[in-house]
Amino acid sequence: MATAAAHHEEHPGGLTRWLFTTNHKDIGTLYLWFAFIMFFVGGAMAMVIRAELFQPGMQMVEPHFFNQMTTVHALVMIFGGVMPAFVGLANWQIPMMIGAPDMALPRMNNWSFWLLPPAATLLIMSLFMPGGGPAAGWTIYPPLSTQGGMGMDFAILTIHMLGFSSILGSMNIIATILNMRAPGMTLMKMPLFVWTWLITAFLLLAAIPVLAGAVTMLLTDRHFGTSFFDAAGGGDPVMFQHVFWFFGHPEVYILVLPAFGVFSQIIPTFARKPLFGYSSMVFATATIAFLSFIVWAHHMYTVGMPMAGELFFMYSTMLIAVPTGVKVFNWIATMWRGSMTFETPMLYAIAGVFLFTIGGLSGLMLAITPADFQYHDTYFVVAHFHYVIFAGSVLALMGAAYFWLPKWTGHMYNERLGKLHFWLTTISFNVTFFPQHFLGLAGMPRRIPDYALQFTEFNQISSIGAFVLGLSQLLFLYIVVQTIKGGKQATDRVWEGAEGLEWTVPSPAPYHTFATAPQVK
Amino acid sequence: MSAAKGSYYLPDPSPWPVVTSVGLFFLALGFIFLINSVDGGQWLMLAGVLTIVYMMIRWFGQVIRESEGGAYDDQVDRSFRWSMSWFIFSEIMFFAAFFGALFYARQFAGPWLDNTELLWPGFDFNWPSAGPEGPAAATPSTPPAGPNQFSPMGAWGIPAINTAILLSSGFTVTMAHWGIQKDNRGQLVTWLFLTIVLAIVFVGLQAYEYVHAYTELGLTLGTGIYGATFFMLTGFHGFHVTVGTIMLSVILGRSIKGHFTSGHHFGFEGVAWYWHFVDVVWLGLFIFVYWL
Amino acid sequence: MLKSCVINLKHILYRLFSGMGMSLVPGLAFAEYGLNFQRPVTAIAHELLWLHNAILIICVAILVIVFSFMFYAIIMHRKGRGHQAAKFHDNTTLEIVWTVIPFVILVVMAVPSTATLLKMDDTSNPDMTVQIVGYQWKWKYEYPEQDLSFFSALTTPREQIENQADKGENYLLEVDNPMVLPVGKKIRFVLTANDVLHAWWVPQLGVKKDAIPGYINEMWTQIDEPGTYRGQCAELCGKDHGFMPIVVEAVSEEEFAKWASVQKAKMVAAETRAAKTWSRDELMERGEQIYKQACVACHGATGAGIPGVFPAITGSKISTGPVAAHLDIVLNGKAGTAMQAFKGQLNDADLAAVVTYERNALGNKKGDLVQPAEVKALR
Numbered sequence A: 001m002a003t004a005a006a007h008h009e010e011h012p013g014g015l016t017r018w019l020f021t022t023n024h025k026d027i028g029t030l031y032l033w034f035a036f037i038m039f040f041v042g043g044a045m046a047m048v049i050r051a052e053l054f055q056p057g058m059q060m061v062e063p064h065f066f067n068q069m070t071t072v073h074a075l076v077m078i079f080g081g082v083m084p085a086f087v088g089l090a091n092w093q094i095p096m097m098i099g100a101p102d103m104a105l106p107r108m109n110n111w112s113f114w115l116l117p118p119a120a121t122l123l124i125m126s127l128f129m130p131g132g133g134p135a136a137g138w139t140i141y142p143p144l145s146t147q148g149g150m151g152m153d154f155a156i157l158t159i160h161m162l163g164f165s166s167i168l169g170s171m172n173i174i175a176t177i178l179n180m181r182a183p184g185m186t187l188m189k190m191p192l193f194v195w196t197w198l199i200t201a202f203l204l205l206a207a208i209p210v211l212a213g214a215v216t217m218l219l220t221d222r223h224f225g226t227s228f229f230d231a232a233g234g235g236d237p238v239m240f241q242h243v244f245w246f247f248g249h250p251e252v253y254i255l256v257l258p259a260f261g262v263f264s265q266i267i268p269t270f271a272r273k274p275l276f277g278y279s280s281m282v283f284a285t286a287t288i289a290f291l292s293f294i295v296w297a298h299h300m301y302t303v304g305m306p307m308a309g310e311l312f313f314m315y316s317t318m319l320i321a322v323p324t325g326v327k328v329f330n331w332i333a334t335m336w337r338g339s340m341t342f343e344t345p346m347l348y349a350i351a352g353v354f355l356f357t358i359g360g361l362s363g364l365m366l367a368i369t370p371a372d373f374q375y376h377d378t379y380f381v382v383a384h385f386h387y388v389i390f391a392g393s394v395l396a397l398m399g400a401a402y403f404w405l406p407k408w409t410g411h412m413y414n415e416r417l418g419k420l421h422f423w424l425t426t427i428s429f430n431v432t433f434f435p436q437h438f439l440g441l442a443g444m445p446r447r448i449p450d451y452a453l454q455f456t457e458f459n460q461i462s463s464i465g466a467f468v469l470g471l472s473q474l475l476f477l478y479i480v481v482q483t484i485k486g487g488k489q490a491t492d493r494v495w496e497g498a499e500g501l502e503w504t505v506p507s508p509a510p511y512h513t514f515a516t517a518p519q520v521k
Numbered sequence B: 001m002s003a004a005k006g007s008y009y010l011p012d013p014s015p016w017p018v019v020t021s022v023g024l025f026f027l028a029l030g031f032i033f034l035i036n037s038v039d040g041g042q043w044l045m046l047a048g049v050l051t052i053v054y055m056m057i058r059w060f061g062q063v064i065r066e067s068e069g070g071a072y073d074d075q076v077d078r079s080f081r082w083s084m085s086w087f088i089f090s091e092i093m094f095f096a097a098f099f100g101a102l103f104y105a106r107q108f109a110g111p112w113l114d115n116t117e118l119l120w121p122g123f124d125f126n127w128p129s130a131g132p133e134g135p136a137a138a139t140p141s142t143p144p145a146g147p148n149q150f151s152p153m154g155a156w157g158i159p160a161i162n163t164a165i166l167l168s169s170g171f172t173v174t175m176a177h178w179g180i181q182k183d184n185r186g187q188l189v190t191w192l193f194l195t196i197v198l199a200i201v202f203v204g205l206q207a208y209e210y211v212h213a214y215t216e217l218g219l220t221l222g223t224g225i226y227g228a229t230f231f232m233l234t235g236f237h238g239f240h241v242t243v244g245t246i247m248l249s250v251i252l253g254r255s256i257k258g259h260f261t262s263g264h265h266f267g268f269e270g271v272a273w274y275w276h277f278v279d280v281v282w283l284g285l286f287i288f289v290y291w292l
Numbered sequence C: 001m002l003k004s005c006v007i008n009l010k011h012i013l014y015r016l017f018s019g020m021g022m023s024l025v026p027g028l029a030f031a032e033y034g035l036n037f038q039r040p041v042t043a044i045a046h047e048l049l050w051l052h053n054a055i056l057i058i059c060v061a062i063l064v065i066v067f068s069f070m071f072y073a074i075i076m077h078r079k080g081r082g083h084q085a086a087k088f089h090d091n092t093t094l095e096i097v098w099t100v101i102p103f104v105i106l107v108v109m110a111v112p113s114t115a116t117l118l119k120m121d122d123t124s125n126p127d128m129t130v131q132i133v134g135y136q137w138k139w140k141y142e143y144p145e146q147d148l149s150f151f152s153a154l155t156t157p158r159e160q161i162e163n164q165a166d167k168g169e170n171y172l173l174e175v176d177n178p179m180v181l182p183v184g185k186k187i188r189f190v191l192t193a194n195d196v197l198h199a200w201w202v203p204q205l206g207v208k209k210d211a212i213p214g215y216i217n218e219m220w221t222q223i224d225e226p227g228t229y230r231g232q233c234a235e236l237c238g239k240d241h242g243f244m245p246i247v248v249e250a251v252s253e254e255e256f257a258k259w260a261s262v263q264k265a266k267m268v269a270a271e272t273r274a275a276k277t278w279s280r281d282e283l284m285e286r287g288e289q290i291y292k293q294a295c296v297a298c299h300g301a302t303g304a305g306i307p308g309v310f311p312a313i314t315g316s317k318i319s320t321g322p323v324a325a326h327l328d329i330v331l332n333g334k335a336g337t338a339m340q341a342f343k344g345q346l347n348d349a350d351l352a353a354v355v356t357y358e359r360n361a362l363g364n365k366k367g368d369l370v371q372p373a374e375v376k377a378l379r
């Protein structure tokens, strides 16, 4: 199909192209590279954590620095890695998928991105300030976070800026999806990735400002004499936890819903069969989003809530398994009696679904209040959330990268290396995090730099897995760079079973796509 | 203009977003230094603020030129509407966090502290409260008896007047809106001007109330949970009113210059929405912070 | 070195394989393998283990059943085998079925969970009460009925932690004064904290609750068999969160009574000792002991602290300035910082000693002495 982009393709060159750009593809690229760098920064911190935990005793770092590593690792990975990576995908894909010329508000789009580097700079800078970076865990619970040096203030301001970026990004995504669809692209014809992002954007708009409120109260408690979280003045430290998790739980679905969207694009493509249960997928996503706002206190079973609260949050949390199950079943039904091939993106999607479910099921175990009294704040929780976040979100991101790289660069990646990267990543991921389930059950608390002797062996296995996992990502970097530089020319369609507007434009996708809107039947 | 590429207006590359971010970076860094007594914080902040103000003038100037130049068609207008409404939604959630803190402190934390004889012997929780170790509450708006007492803010003095002011400003801004819809510029400008006068009176009264609280009522940010929720909620609201007033003033200036038509005035409407949002939040404040 | 590596490798392989086997039969997996909960010693802990095993088995079963379909499809429905793609993409009946069945499973899980939770919550009619207070980084145990109160902190030597000595059997899980409890009694714990959040957790007892400054939490336990049970603080509480273990010694009722009277006598003796006037050497010696025990975690062995977080004692304005200000910060702490009030933790003599020590050691040379009487006057 013809695109109007054939005429001017011009844009400023050099650095200003990237600094001033209003093009959704450029901005998408910026987001993706930013996220990639942040993954490596956060990954490096994880390596420090795993190196210290390789043996009992203190070898590499001081306990105070270890806590900074844990805290900043999580903040960098979540706010700098996964969230921007998905916004990058949204920028690249949503306009192409709905037949729009660009995002609805391109200049603001650029601003959403350029808020990230200064924010990340603040966070990383804090590590070099007197007293070091934030060291109270990524959940920054007071009163611990009201003590201590200025690292926490850096973290708070970072969160403000990153949060503002997310809010602007979500407004833009909503306006784009609701207002920029090509004629005939009704809501119920949108690709599922677009749907999941629409719902994620609402989650962001409702959740992020609450986090901003929480950290603002923390800031005033620290420096301006308020007593929100101080019992002596009538406040309550636990109140922070309520406000934080009112944001925090929706946040974890913010991390994973776009990943569900990615799975829903990849699986039908390589099963060569339409997505099973499209409307129930949409409905399930919306249900998950709704439920995510009424389950937050499952992170706080041990704070001593009234019984009614404990029961309510247990039941509501368990309920989330139902819509999530619907999604898992739909994916499997999509594969069922398909005509499957297993290129790298499909491998990532399958492994992602499978391993995510393991994490989801351990989440369900955590949801059982009395049992959680034993699991809470142990490595069982650490294992749970790395299964859902790494296997859900990060594997989806990697799959998405392989899936769309040909469209973005015009070149096919090296399939053999891609598969190698897949096997290295998934195997070492499991070696890293599966043993952590046992550690948690046997009683190893999280966020400790040193541990009792009976935990030694599993920690060693975990650390070895982590080092391999970290190294394997260098291969990923190599593959991506190689694909950008050259490789077999990709066709427009790229994948045999690919459906959707983005596959109707040339590869690489021209700088401006759909200046005149396509007609969707 | 790049609008030529299709019907939907796509702006050319722009330096302003990056400039803003650089300004924000210095503002944030300077602020952190300032509150941690590191030298030079205030200068970094000043540099940040100046950058941001300069950017705003340039960026908004450009938007106004584009708007008046007819670059924005109906579809662009709709994009603005969607994003402005959801932005306001996110602002509501921001206030919700503080309202949530207020409810939690009153409904849960207070009674629990009251029941914790072991740690806080003799503490009786009654709202308004500054907690077991904070000063005790006197009756509203009467001077406290000593340093160990504070007086909460009564509802029926200035706050009630302020409620009336904000409600009337909601009315005046709507009158201005009708003006623009009828292309009656006189009505638009007059009522907009009245709105701004009301807004300024509101902020002035609020400032007077703060001074009164600090100097006579012994009520400060540090007055336990009552002072914290009172000042944070009213303070953030006041900040939003101030921002809204500045936006209204810009719109007034543009109206006087002859901008906006009955068919094309999102700039006005966006600000009017924002104003109504500020208005509604105030109602919440009046009821839950001052009255109940 | 090499030998220990080989031995380690053997352990690793052993655990890996037993791990695979045991995770399939979770009911059998026990502490020996470190694969499941530690051996329970209370009725609640038994119930929790049962509950955990039950949900684990259900979850594993769900995983196996659901994904056997996927793996079947992956093997059979592949293009490489020439399988043609079907066209279906909807089936309402199926979708209702797989919404309802999970829901039913959840209800089945919720029933025993609710029952156990209600039991855990019931702190009524205890035989005795112990109050637990979390401090950075030690626990304080108070027995109101026995009129006892003492601190309990890590005893693992620094050399072991820094790998200069072989690690002992209970590395990081040993304390100076364990909590002693009688078996067969329902004990109510009243839990709070002094500075930041902590959480008191002993896995074998099946109790864990957060200790929250300014608020009180309750929980209970009833231990069936005598023994020593170890746990750790389970809520991040700052630098030494990993170094604040919990040791509970469960003993018979007679032994408990004996222990309580011995403990009481020790407390009285310490108080009488505190009242006398001390010599410089005595103060410095005692002061060093106290410093190593109570202050070193933050201010460091050399008094250098951690810049930006914990101030140095060496050359500090306060510890080289007037005695009154120095005593004030040690007695009353500083609100909103990690510097805690030590007046409830140390007696007059210990406070006088540690302040004297700080003024005349760690690179400071004020030359003055502080006597217990001066401390007493400031309380």
Ligand code: HEA
Residues within 6 Å of the ligand: A139, A252, A253, A255, A256, A298, A299, A317, A318, A320, A321, A322, A324, A325, A326, A328, A356, A357, A358, A359, A360, A361, A362, A363, A364, A366, A367, A368, A372, A375, A376, A377, A381, A384, A385, A388, A389, A392, A393, C062, C066, C101, C102, C103, C105, C106
């Ligand atoms: C991507 C992120 C992500 C996702 C998707 C989830 C998903 C879930 N999480 Fe997780 N969680 C985290 C990230 C995430 N979590 C993080 C980061 C933490 C730790 C935070 C911290 O303290 O630092 C955490 C902690 C956490 C806790 C607190 C533990 C503790 O601290 O003690 C709990 C407790 O209920 C929980 C539960 C759940 C549940 C029930 C789900 C459910 O959504 C899972 C639903 C999925 C399934 C159940 C599998 C598929 C379903 C089927 C195959 C159908 C059939 C199934 C049944 C009938 C059972 N999570």
Ligand code: HEA
Residues within 6 Å of the ligand: A032, A035, A036, A039, A040, A042, A043, A044, A046, A047, A049, A050, A070, A071, A073, A074, A075, A077, A078, A081, A082, A085, A136, A137, A138, A139, A382, A386, A389, A390, A394, A397, A398, A401, A432, A446, A447, A448, A466, A469, A470, A473, A476
């Ligand atoms: C997105 C979230 C995310 C990710 C990806 C990871 C990744 C990893 N995490 Fe992290 N982790 C958290 C979120 C995450 N973690 C959180 C929230 C906590 C809790 C913190 C707290 O207690 O406060 C935590 C805590 C935590 C702990 C517990 C620390 C403690 O309790 O003290 C450990 C210990 O082993 C650990 C290890 C690892 C390891 C080895 C990885 C490895 O996977 C790292 C190797 C990976 C890389 C080197 C990068 C690879 C990825 C890419 C290259 C993808 C790029 C793709 C595109 C851009 C398309 N993590």
Ligand code: CUA
Residues within 6 Å of the ligand: C134, C135, C137, C197, C198, C199, C233, C234, C235, C236, C237, C238, C240, C241, C242, C244
């Ligand atoms: Cu005390 Cu962790």
Ligand SMILES: [Cu+2]
Residues within 6 Å of the ligand: A248, A249, A252, A296, A298, A299
């Ligand atoms: Cu959650």
